[in-house]
Amino acid sequence: MQENTLLRVKGLYTSFASDGRKDRATAVNGVDLTIPRRKTVGLVGESGCGKSVTALSIMGLLADNGRVDAGKALFNGEDLLALSDREMRKIRGNRISMIFQEPMTSLNPVLTVGRQISEALRLHSDISSREAKQKCIEILDKVGIPEPEKRFVCYPHQLSGGLRQRVMIGMAMVLKPDLLIADEPTTALDVSIEAQILRLMRGLQEEEGTSILMITHNLGVVAEICDEVYVMYAGEVVERADVFTLFRECAHPYTRGLMASLPRMRAKGEKLYNIRGTVPNLRAMPAGCRFSPRCDFACEKCRREKPPLEDLGNGHLCRCFFPEKGGDTL
């Protein structure tokens, strides 16, 4: 394993059972993913593409009906998926932590902010409650919360959405984890707060050297903060590239479609590109390339054979028989 790799996910398959059905729905279908140290890796795709399930699988936080069917997640060389619940609890919150989209539902409403952050601290390190409080106030200050001593005794409902998300980040960062997984951390926030939170995450990363896995559907957020990007579609990685390459010359028709459907570059009255149809049902995946029914360029081969994830050079990976680097704008 390379020195600078923090997490390597290999051949991850995750499926879910649902009531009254014998067959399971495969939400993640053979995902490979590498997170280098001190880098921010973006995982993008639309609702239901498997990006959150990938993260939850790594964290061992799948719902009861979910199951990792195969794969490895080598974290500093140790396979997280082979650990017992008890061993995983030592890593979670300590070496790897996670923040979610809606800070209100991920904070406990009946405990003060301070209590919740100290809980994480005292669970993973042997320190007195006074030291824990000191550390809490330091981290609240660091994530840009004004009057941290006052906020320490606040309940989540007394804080605005932006402050709550800062508390979540503080809680996630207090133990200086090696990896922070952020699942749509700014989606519920206004743009002005979003910009602050992204700046905060970037600052913490530079200071602490944390790696970040940024899960988002927002290509703007990806462009602002990520170093490398994986694009997922229907449970599979369809493209991977460094962020500059991806925005300059993405090659997969799905990624190109996503870029072309952004209103930013179009003049009023000019039509936006839209990817026809909808995301396929997990239990009824099309044969061959999973994107083929919606692809403008699909041919017989695409509908028959599954394209491999191929390297177009310099680690730019694309799952398509006819990749077109920076092809015509759609």
Add this chain to the structure above:
Amino acid sequence: MSELLRAEHLVKEFPVRGGAVHAVSDVSFSIEKGETLGLVGESGCGKSTLGKLLLDLLPLTSGKVYFKEQDLSQIHGEEKRVMRRGMQMIFQDPYASLDPRMSVGQIIMEPLNAHRIGKNRRERADMARELISRVGLRPEFFIRYPHQFSGGQRQRIGIARALALNPELIICDEPVSALDVSIQAQILNLLGDLQKQLGLTYLFISHDLNVVRYLSDRVIVMFLGQICEMAGTEELYAHPRHPYTRFLLSSVPQPDPTLRNRERALLAGEASSPVDPPSGCRFHPRCPYADTVCRSEKPALRGTGDGHMCACHHPLEG
């Protein structure tokens, strides 16, 4: 162009214990026939409340709304019902705004029934089928229920319902915020097509500045219940005069990594509350340029040329 709607000194206060939420405070503007007017601002700035006030879905505290030169507070009964056919609304959440117990056909026929349009049920059903295909759905969806549809399809159903009474003005309140990008593009294209085909006028309320830029002819920026800037779209995005507008524009994450180190405007302090809005200019506690005048005197919305209006004592250079 002629004026379709005019809002004069609209005020909406919601009483709360020990005071009031000043949701909309002295807002005036007009909408021209056939245009798309964008209305942007962050959560709690009063933009959705404003949309509801225009449609009389909420009673005004004071102020007047004129639709086609008619003062809406002065007409009643049948006259008002007829007038209100002309203005409809599309809502943000396509999951919450459709009754789950009604079929698509019933949902679209409801306004037709309520306004007694069409001779009989059969005629109304035909009209509903036509509306369904107009928004790009299959006529056989008539008998299906909302839960059988995706978010994008539901938003199309909401649009068909809004079109049922042949409105001239449609108020779109965050119609694409809950949708994935590719679906968002489909709905934006549909709204554009319908505008061309039917000569519709839109008030497009959104927090997404990129979407508003793409769709709007003119844009209003709101902050804490007041208009801080109003201008033609290209003019506003290229030459924002109000410090808040400039700040908002520089905050939007841009899908272009080469811009990531661009200069960004910064704001001081924390957001103010509409319960106890700041004196003078409501933006002053957060404004890097605020001085004593800003703290004591409310800036008027003044023209700076080219139809560009800005409420600031010290507007930025264009």
